[in-house]
Amino acid sequence: MSKTEIAAYLITLGYVGAFLFLSLKQARASGQPVWIFTRGSRSQRLPALLFKLGFAGSVLWPPVRALLGGEAAFGMLSGLPGLMLTVSGAGLALWAQLHMGRSWRIGAAEGESGAIVDSGPFAFSRNPAFVGQALLFTGLFLVRPGVVELVFALAVLVAIALQVRIEEGVLRRDLGVPYLTYQRRVSRWVGRPC
Structure with missing residues (x-):
């Protein structure tokens, strides 16, 4: 693995570890479970499975790929833009x-929504955690543009x-x-409301 790939992998490990630690901490603080995919509608099964595939794969695949001697990449993109993403x-x-407190x-179930958070990153995006995860996984692919990384x-x-569509309905x-007022005021992703 290149230095850029190692750096991206360490960032991923740090993110997944912090994500899990903060989720546990926030569950204890609220006195409620934060993993509610299984309490929501059956339509959340596919997003939950895809999230698990992407997150587990991003943690487990790089060392396996290194042990196996790597795989063919799509081409050598510059790793620096990917690392920055x-x-x-x-x-x-x-x-x-952190800002959601x-x-x-993680997931959505009727009757289990927290209070609306509309400050900090939620002032410019209704889904900044998802925007961040999209940037993270796009960056990982750009650092190492292989077939498996594309799948993740x-x-x-x-x-x-x-998941965003499911959560918005809930x-x-x-x-x-x-929430409707917030939805009209702040974009689903970033920028002007849509």
Whole structure:
């Protein structure tokens, strides 16, 4: 593995470790479980599976690939832009998770929504944690543009697209007018509301 690949892998390990640690900490602080994929609708099964594939793969595949002697990459893209996306994505996702505090959930289930968080990164995106994860996995693919890395990145991007729509429906039903007002004011991703 190149130095850039090692750096991206260490950032990924750090992000996944921090994500899990903060989720556990936030569950203890709120007195409620934060993993609620299994409490939500059956439509969350596919996004949950895709997230697990992407996250577990990004942690487990690089050492396996190194032990096996690597694989053919699509071409040598510059690793620096990918590394910058990886760092900024991990940072944004962790900032959003920290900022949510007791409202942090993984998945969506009616009656289990936290309070609306509309400050910090949530002032410019309704889904900054997902935006950060999308940047992170896109960056990982750019650092090492291989077939397996593409599969992991696409798994996470598809999971994000599916999960956001599910969560928005749950939040509209749980939080009503305050969420609709927030939805009109802040974009789903970044920028002007859509």
